Amino acid sequence: MRISNSRVTATEVARKAGVSQPTVSLVLSRNPKARVAPATRARVLKIAQELGYRPNRLAQGLVRRRSYALGVIVPGFDNPVYAAVISGAEKVAAQAGYAVLLCEAKGSEVVQHLEALRDRQIDGVIIAGIAASTLPAAALDGLNVVLVNQPSEKFSTVGSDSLKAGTIAAEHLLALGHRRLAFLGPADAIPAFRLRERGFFQALRGAGVPLSSELIQRAAATVAGGLAGMRALLALSERPTAVFCANDLMALGAHKACSVAGVGLPRDLSLLGCDDIEMAQLVTPELSTIAVPARELGARAVRLLLKQIDAHGALPPASQLLAVKLVARGTTGQHAPAQPR
Amino acid sequence: MRISNSRVTATEVARKAGVSQPTVSLVLSRNPKARVAPATRARVLKIAQELGYRPNRLAQGLVRRRSYALGVIVPGFDNPVYAAVISGAEKVAAQAGYAVLLCEAKGSEVVQHLEALRDRQIDGVIIAGIAASTLPAAALDGLNVVLVNQPSEKFSTVGSDSLKAGTIAAEHLLALGHRRLAFLGPADAIPAFRLRERGFFQALRGAGVPLSSELIQRAAATVAGGLAGMRALLALSERPTAVFCANDLMALGAHKACSVAGVGLPRDLSLLGCDDIEMAQLVTPELSTIAVPARELGARAVRLLLKQIDAHGALPPASQLLAVKLVARGTTGQHAPAQPR
DNA sequence: TCACATTGCTAATGCGTATAAGCAACAGTC
DNA sequence: GACTGTTGCTTATACGCATTAGCAATGTGA
Numbered sequence: 215m216r217i218s219n220s221r222v223t224a225t226e227v228a229r230k231a232g233v234s235q236p237t238v239s240l241v242l243s244r245n246p247k248a249r250v251a252p253a254t255r256a257r258v259l260k261i262a263q264e265l266g267y268r269p270n271r272l273a274q275g276l277v278r279r280r281s282y283a284l285g286v287i288v289p290g291f292d293n294p295v296y297a298a299v300i301s302g303a304e305k306v307a308a309q310a311g312y313a314v315l316l317c318e319a320k321g322s323e324v325v326q327h328l329e330a331l332r333d334r335q336i337d338g339v340i341i342a343g344i345a346a347s348t349l350p351a352a353a354l355d356g357l358n359v360v361l362v363n364q365p366s367e368k369f370s371t372v373g374s375d376s377l378k379a380g381t382i383a384a385e386h387l388l389a390l391g392h393r394r395l396a397f398l399g400p401a402d403a404i405p406a407f408r409l410r411e412r413g414f415f416q417a418l419r420g421a422g423v424p425l426s427s428e429l430i431q432r433a434a435a436t437v438a439g440g441l442a443g444m445r446a447l448l449a450l451s452e453r454p455t456a457v458f459c460a461n462d463l464m465a466l467g468a469h470k471a472c473s474v475a476g477v478g479l480p481r482d483l484s485l486l487g488c489d490d491i492e493m494a495q496l497v498t499p500e501l502s503t504i505a506v507p508a509r510e511l512g513a514r515a516v517r518l519l520l521k522q523i524d525a526h527g528a529l530p531p532a533s534q535l536l537a538v539k540l541v542a543r544g545t546t547g548q549h550a551p552a553q554p555r
Numbered sequence: 556m557r558i559s560n561s562r563v564t565a566t567e568v569a570r571k572a573g574v575s576q577p578t579v580s581l582v583l584s585r586n587p588k589a590r591v592a593p594a595t596r597a598r599v600l601k602i603a604q605e606l607g608y609r610p611n612r613l614a615q616g617l618v619r620r621r622s623y624a625l626g627v628i629v630p631g632f633d634n635p636v637y638a639a640v641i642s643g644a645e646k647v648a649a650q651a652g653y654a655v656l657l658c659e660a661k662g663s664e665v666v667q668h669l670e671a672l673r674d675r676q677i678d679g680v681i682i683a684g685i686a687a688s689t690l691p692a693a694a695l696d697g698l699n700v701v702l703v704n705q706p707s708e709k710f711s712t713v714g715s716d717s718l719k720a721g722t723i724a725a726e727h728l729l730a731l732g733h734r735r736l737a738f739l740g741p742a743d744a745i746p747a748f749r750l751r752e753r754g755f756f757q758a759l760r761g762a763g764v765p766l767s768s769e770l771i772q773r774a775a776a777t778v779a780g781g782l783a784g785m786r787a788l789l790a791l792s793e794r795p796t797a798v799f800c801a802n803d804l805m806a807l808g809a810h811k812a813c814s815v816a817g818v819g820l821p822r823d824l825s826l827l828g829c830d831d832i833e834m835a836q837l838v839t840p841e842l843s844t845i846a847v848p849a850r851e852l853g854a855r856a857v858r859l860l861l862k863q864i865d866a867h868g869a870l871p872p873a874s875q876l877l878a879v880k881l882v883a884r885g886t887t888g889q890h891a892p893a894q895p896r
Numbered sequence: 897t898c899a900c901a902t903t904g905c906t907a908a909t910g911c912g913t914a915t916a917a918g919c920a921a922c923a924g925t926c
Numbered sequence: 927g928a929c930t931g932t933t934g935c936t937t938a939t940a941c942g943c944a945t946t947a948g949c950a951a952t953g954t955g956a
Contacts, residue, residue, distance in 0.1 A: 223912055234936050239914055251934060271674045272616045273912035276941045281613060283656075283675075291642045292833070297632035304659050308668070313675060315624075316657040318645050327649070333612045334624075334654060437833060466837050473839045492633065492778060493834050496807050498814045564942060575906050580944055592904060614942035618911045 222265045231261040238262070242269065275335060283313040284519060285331035285339035289320050292436070293463055294491040295508045299342050299362055302512030310520055312337070319344070325353045332357070338519040340512075345403050358527065360519045362511050364405030370522060370531045372515045374506040376406045379538045380413020382504055383458045383486050386540055388421055391549035392456035392484060396429040398443040398468060399460030407435060407460040410488055414458055429454055433464070440467025448475050455549050456484035462491045462503055469497050469545065480547030490541055499544025507536050563608045572602040579603070583610065616676060624654040625860060626672035626680035630661050633777070634804055635832040636849045640683050640703055643853030651861055653678070660685070666694045673698070679860040681853075686744050699868065701860045703852050705746030711863060711872045713856040715847040717747045720879045721754020723845055724799045724827050727881055729762055732890035733797035733825060737770040739784040739809060740801030748776060748801040751829055755799055770795055774805070781808025789816050796890050797825035803832045803844055810838050810886065821888030831882055840885025848877050 224242075228235040233254060240248040241258040250258075261267075275281040284307055288296040304314045315336060317327040324344055331339060338358030346354065346361055346369060354369070363373040387395055395418060399411050418425055431446050433439035440459060444467065447454060459465035465487025469479065477483050479499055487494060490505035514534055522529050565583075569576040574595060582591055582599040591599075602608075616622040625648055629637040645655045656677060658668040665685055672680060679699030687695065687702055687710060695710070704714040728736055736759060740752050759766055772787050774780035781800055785808065788795060800806035806828025810820065818824050820840055828835060831846035855875055863870050 224914095225912075235912085236914075236937085237935065240935090243914075245915095249933065249935095254934075268670065268674050270617070270676060270912050272613050272622060272676050273941090274914080275613045276611070276617055276912080276943090277914045279941075286657075291632070291638035292635075294633075294635070294638075297635075297638050300657070301632045301659055304657060308658070308671070311671075313656045313671065314658075315654045316627075316641070316645060317649070317655075318642055329609065330649070330652075330654065333609050335611065335613050437837065466834075470837050470839075493807075493837065496778065496811050496834065497838055498811075565944095566942075576942090577907085577944075578905065581905090584944075586944095590903065590905095595904080611942050614911090615944080616911095617913090617942080618944050620911075 222267045224267065224269070227258065227262050227265055227267045230265070231258045233258060238267075279335075281335040281337055282311055283315055283334060283336045284516065285315045285317060285328070285336045287317045287319055287324060287327055287339065287341045287344060289343040290318055293343075293461070294493070295461070295489050295506070296342055298491075298508035299512035299515070302509035302514075303340060303516045304512075306513045306516040306520075310516075312516075312520070324349060328353050328357075337523045340515045340519060342511075342515075343404060343406075345405050347405075348403065358519060358522045360515045360522070362515050365409075365533070366531070368531060370518055371533045372511050372518055372536075373406070373534070374511065374536045374538050376409035376538075377413040377416075379488055379504045379506070380410040380415070380458075381417040382413075382538065382540050383410070383488065384414050384417030384421070386502075386542065386546065387456040387458065387484060387486060388418075388423065390456070390484060390546060393423055393549070394429070394452070394455045395423065395425060396431060396447050396454035396457045397425060397460075398431045398433065398440060398447070398457055398464055400435040400439065400464075401432040402435075404435070410460055435461055435464055437463050437467040437470070440464030440469075441471045442467075444468035444471035445475070448472070448477060453483070456486070456546070458486045458488075460488060462487040462489040462494050462501065465501055465503065465545075466493060466497060469501060479545045481550065484547055484549070485545040488538075494541075494543070502543045502546040503541050505539045505541050507538075510536060563606045565608065565610070568599065568603050568606055568608045571606070572599045574599060579608075620676075622676040622678055623652055624656055624675060624677050625857065626656045626658060626669070626677045628658045628660055628665060628668060628680065628682045628685060630684040631659055634684075634802070635834070636802070636830050636847070637684055639832075639849035640853035640856070643850035643855075644681060644857045645853075647854045647857040647861075651857075653857075653861070665690060669694050669698075678864045681856045681860060683852075683856075684745060684747075686746050688746075689744065699860060699863045701856045701863070703856050704847075706750075706874070707872070709872060711859055712874045713852050713859055713877075714747070714875070715852065715877045715879050717750035717879075718754040718757075720829055720845045720847070721751040721756070721799075722758040723754075723879065723881050724751070724829065725755050725758030725762070727843075727883065727887065728797040728799065728825060728827060729759075729764065731797070731825060731887060734764055734890070735770070735793070735795045735797070736764065736766060737772060737788050737795035737798045738766060738801075739772045739774065739781060739788070739798055739805055741776040741780065741805075742773040743776075745776070751801055776802055776805055778804050778808040778811070781805030781810075782812045783808075785809035785812035786816070789813070789818060794824070797827070797887070799827045799829075801829060803828040803830040803835050803842065806842055806844065806886075807834060807838060810842060820886045822891065825888055825890070826886040835882075835884070843884045843887040844882050846880045846882050848879075851877060 224238040225235045228238045319327045342362035359369045361371045431443040433443035487503035490503045494501035565579045566576045569579045660668045683703035700710045702712045772784040774784035828844035831844045835842035
């Protein structure tokens with residue numbers, strides 16, 4: 215039975231139970247070495263229950279030097295991938311009794327958000343979609359950190375195999391007979407994108423099909439960016455026959471650009487994304503892409519972080535790399551040399 | 556200059572500055588009635604700066620009885636609308652020095668999450684996409700609450716005009732000459748959906764074009780739901796000529812179903828969504844919909860909540876209703892009676 | 897000169913909890 | 927029956943900060 219506001223303190227419970235406040239604390243903190251007489255324990259528990267006592271987490275945090283709160287920083291929610299990461303993270307965190315403090319931040323804002331999180335004594339932080347290398351070293355100093363989807367020597371990471379994703383992309387398109395390939399990706403140094411790109415380039419070079427520079431198109435990693443980037447590619451005198459995009463948002467933008475320009479997918483052009491967001495299946499033809507287990511990344515990031523927290527920083531940085539998988543749908547197809555008629 | 560961990564306390568600053576701890580507190584809390592000698596103030600500020608002192612928010616919260624944290628509860632991030640609400644909320648909150656504790660919860664989980672938030676002494680909570688009426692009264696008792704997109708007598712609300720949205724939908728489709736309309740929406744009692752539905756039905760009845768029950772299709776408010784729902788509608792012996800969906804996710808699912816079934820939009824069928832999420836513009840033809848200012852809802856919800864918090868609950872519940880707007884794109888068109896040939 | 901206000905700081909206290917240390921009561925040993 | 931051990935609780939204290947009251951030093955007026 216809850217009595218209005220949760221303003222019932224341990225001291226009140228103690229008074230009504232005829233014991234001292236620390237005794238209440240002893241009863242409630244299931245401490246094995248705390249010996250309390252069964253009768254007392256029962257009485258305290260009963261009163262606590264009746265009064266609806268719940269420990270004040272702020273006070274607990276203050277004395278335990280633990281807030282049981284995690285920070286999660288992402289560059290934006292407009293990308294469903296981050297939404298999925300957060301979702302996975304929140305679920306695991308909540309189950310473990312941890313709260314998630316959410317921050318949306320780009321660029322230098324990140325540092326301020328980190329400071330704010332520190333002030334709240336967060337036990338750890340998860341950073342997704344932001345290159346840790348771009349942050350001043352002091353910003354993460356002494357913090358429990360897990361990075362999502364970016365390799366690091368210094369911090370623990372949970373990622374998908376972005377390099378492999380790029381390789382898979384190249385192999386898929388090559389296998390379909392394409393030889394004039396293009397890449398559409400952002401100019402900024404977000405590690406996951408960079409790795410996908412590198413994997414793609416490396417595989418192409420390995421196959422003896424290097425990319426000429428006009429076939430590397432830079433644009434923001436958004437729908438709008440993909441749209442603009444694809445328009446630029448379509449404006450080339452000699453168009454590519456297949457395009458790999460750094461993520462699905464770009465690919466969907468590119469998809470749209472093709473649709474607007476009357477370029478048939480995959481007849482005139484093969485298009486491949488990366489992430490496998492839900493929307494990939496909604497466009498027609500459905501977007502071929504490379505699936506990244508975003509939710510799982512978030513979930514694992516929290517599990518790893520909690521492990522680190524429990525170890526009091528005595529753990530070396532660990533890394534997990536999850537597999538990615540080609541999901542060939544409707545936008546990639548066999549290269550058909552144009553039939554002059 | 557930050558010195559590693561933010562373990563610098565006010566007491567340390569005080570010691571180095573040769574003053575007492577409360578003096579440091581007086582200097583840093585820009586309290587107008589706190590008169591501190593300019594020289595002392597300067598000295599304290601200087602030392603605090605040098606040591607990188609930052610107040611412990613937990614301790615502050617404990618004594619001020621304010622955590623400067625807000626809870627935000629949504630049913631899921633898979634719907635971009637909630638992502639937008641959160642984004643708007645987080646931005647305003649961060650600017651005001653408030654943290655956002657994010658919770659993803661459906662059904663009875665909500666109550667538990669609310670309890671957990673209370674334990675953390677949150678100053679207020681924003682609830683979106685969950686009917687407050689389904690919660691036990693005690694769950695929100697004594698809490699500063701702002702509901703998003705659902706009317707309420709008891710709590711403050713920030714919403715879009717969902718009833719109007721339904722009306723607009725009906726008017727738009729009627730104006731295009733449609734007389735056999737269908738509605739596709741969820742069976743659960745999420746207020747925004749219910750209102751859109753009611754507005755739609757009312758307007759149709761007003762126009763003398765009531766909906767027969769087989770043209771009201773129930774399915775989850777998701778892409779999958781929309782897909783299934785539209786399939787059911789297409790299986791009718793006499794198909795509707797226009798369909799209004801409770802939200803864009805459903806509409807996109809429906810869009811897909813049409814595409815798969817070879818039903819031409821808008822030639823064979825007009826399709827109208829609600830929300831105007833980014834993806835609406837990515838399908839071909841682009842989805843006609845009714846724009847809801849989701850980000851703005853989140854932003855305003857926080858502003859309202861902060862106002863309430865500052866008033867210490869001495870404010871009566873306030874409500875804001877933002878306008879919605881028809882965005883006619885490619886999936887709605889003039890009703891063309893089938894030409895028998 | 898004294899009474900009194902003002903200024904500028906400190907001492908004391910509390911927020912709600914956890915934890916170490918201490919102290920009765922009692923049991924067991926010889 | 928004094929000695930040690932155990933049990934079961936309480937007292938004291940700390941976490942880091944804000945806030946009230948209070949006190950010394952200075953200024954003001956007569």
